[in-house]
Amino acid sequence: MEVLKIATAGSVDDGKSTLIGRLLYDTKSLTDDKLEAIERSSKQKGYDYLDFSLATDGLVAEREQGITIDVAHIYFSTATKSYIIADTPGHVEYTRNMVTGASTSQVGIVLIDARHGVIEQTYRHFFINNLLRIKNVIVAVNKMDLVDFSEERYNEIKADFQKVVDKSDYEDQNITFIPVSALKGDNVVEKSTKMSWFTGKTLLQHLEEIDTQDIYNLGKVRFPVQYVIRPKTEEYHDFRGYAGKVYGGELNVGDEVVILPSKTKSKIKEIFFYDKKYQTAARRSSVTVTLENDVNVSRGDMIVKENELPKIEKKFTATVTWMDNENLRAGSKYVLQHGVHKVLAKVGAIHNKINPDYSGVETGVDSLKMNDIAAVSFQLNKPIFLDAFKEHRTNGSFILIDPQTNNTAGVGFIE
Secondary structure, three states: OEEEEEEEEOOOOOOHHHHHHHHHHHOOOOOHHHHHHHHHHHHHOOOOOOOHHHHOOOOHHHHHHOOOOOOEEEEEEOOOEEEEEEEOOOOHHHHHHHHHHHOOOOEEEEEEEOOOOOOHHHHHHHHHHHHOOOOEEEEEEEOHHHHOOOHHHHHHHHHHHHHHHOOOOOOOOEEEEEEOEOOOOEOOOEOOOOOOOOOOOOHHHHHHHOOHHHOOOOOOOEEEEEEEEOOOOOOOOOOOEEEEEOEOOOEEOOOEEEEEOOOEEEEEEEEEEOOEEEOEEOOOOEEEEEEOOOOOOOOOOEEEEOOOOOEEEEEEEEEEEEOOOOOEEOOOEEEEEEOOEEEEEEEEEEEEEEEOOOOEEEOOOOEEOOOOEEEEEEEEEEEEEEOOOOOOOOOOEEEEEOOOOOOEEEEEEEO
């Protein structure tokens, strides 16, 4: 069954947790004990409706404050797809949490309160979807019941949001607007009878019809080697396989390939998934390949097609989201992990800090604090095999690890 990963973002009281809870309730994905707890809590609070936000706000602090603090992952399924929702906080002080939750997502849902319309945080939420190159973004205009299901108000918000879209440099992005009332259930799973003027699909119908084969940029094949398989048995005495995950495209038996960093050439001889052989390894499949000739391949090496070489660089500039309590400064040293490859990295310069509300950049910045986003240059102690993030989401991203604490200090997207 296909799996679709979704990241949600919304400001305080936009109804994000309620929307997710409604999705779970209407798809009958809530367990009996969870539903009973929601009914009991809603009754104790004197509500004449079910408070679906209780289905997602898992931390005590979240339930007490009525806000989302940490990233929660919620799972549900329909007859055709399985879904993983990363429920991310929308506050500026939790920017790092939103980036983390959205980093592996294929679809973004940006919530807007129909009463308040597009606000400063809406810009930030959309900016992060663009930063992470999320191709499909759904703008859910929520709480339509509080504006009398007004088509005029909905169109005003669409026009305002289009001004945000016009600031984006991501031309291939698909933007879909859907008016909803998460509390009442209008246009979430079931079609609303109160907004007959809206002829589009419900939120779930749209998610069901997204082609999961079209959510990644089709690009150059990257096969970072995770493990070299050498069985110590008589039957497979001469077997030498290379295990990893295929990114960007497909690998086929007979493909002419290059092994990096040695630049040795070979051909794909066999493709295995467990004990079965295949002619093709599909994009994002985890497989073991063998090569025609006995070449030196180690963990951290990368197998690519002969005519699709990445850049091999020791210097580059990246957009960095800082996540650590200790500030990033020029001259600081970190362990840079790019796929399975780890190298030592020194911060060359902080070129400018990027304002995620599309208000421009700040120059002359000498350090980054937690949640800051900036263009930063790096010098490595040995080269890595990289692509620009806009061309290859997987091979164009990395994390920075503090060598003293072993904490993930930041994430980067190569320019």
